[in-house]
Amino acid sequence: MFRALLARWRSSLRLFQPAKVHAHRAKISVTQVAHRYGNKVVALQDVNLNIRSGEFVCLLGPSGCGKSTLLYALAGHVVPTGGTVSIDGKPIHGPGPDRLLMFQEAALFPWMTVLGNLKFALAARGVPRAEREPRAREFIHRVQLSGFEDTLPHQLSGGMKMRASLARALAVDSAVLLMDEPFGSLDAQTRVHMQELLQNIWLRTSKTVVFVTHDVHEALMLGTRVVLMAPRPGRIVKDLEVHLPMPRSLEERNLNEMARYLRMLMRRVEGPEGALTPPRPIPEDQVGLRH
């Protein structure tokens, strides 16, 4: 019984591979990044991460492990107190049009219609006037909001607002999309629908996406890579490529086995022992298989 269980664990882990991305080919390169807030909290320590163009990387981890701080450092909204973040080999010193940050709140202008919100974002990005409306309408269509172009945000449901926000993020066409738990406030059904929508669009556009979540299933449904972080200090403890075909299903056995593995790692890093150990990666063969 134990042997059979062990064999199943091992075969499911084969679908997980430690990520190997060379810095010189990376779209995003994070080198020795550290961040200490004014209150002395060490939000990030010794963070190294290279992300290839077109990858969908999920930053996963318990509350307070520095996921958002790392995402904001990629966006240029947080200037790390140590280390470097580079895009296409060039160190960044602030926000730029090559990156777009999307939050949990839809953050639409309440006095503008859905179409107006998109056109405004396109204007702010310097898109010529004649191109704004057709492009805005195309992306409203892609997120299945056709018919709601002239609707004000307060007349939309939470899921619809988030779809409008996603349409706006995609329409401005930044090479890198940075998403901070964008579906965290949605009900379970709407959340799954949004995940499918995002994945469909990502499969067509091959944007580089960095997506923060503390939901293991969400990370596995979406990510080509899952980067697990631990708190106190915030650091990366695992970096795994997920070799499962897309679209994925929550019913898939392999996905559920991986979810169990990741949940077990999460429990370890959340626990007092994991939280107190110095930053070091957890060796693949010492994690998961003993339980």
Ligand SMILES: Nc1ncnc2c1ncn2[C@@H]1O[C@H](COP(=O)(O)OP(=O)(O)OP(=O)(O)O)[C@@H](O)[C@H]1O
């Ligand atoms: N502006 C700030 N000033 C001081 N400390 C901060 C600030 N923002 C975050 N922190 C602290 O830095 C650490 C990392 O926070 P961060 O928000 O990056 O984690 P997180 O993994 O995104 O958490 P969550 O999942 O709860 O959003 C936490 O201990 C948090 O309290």
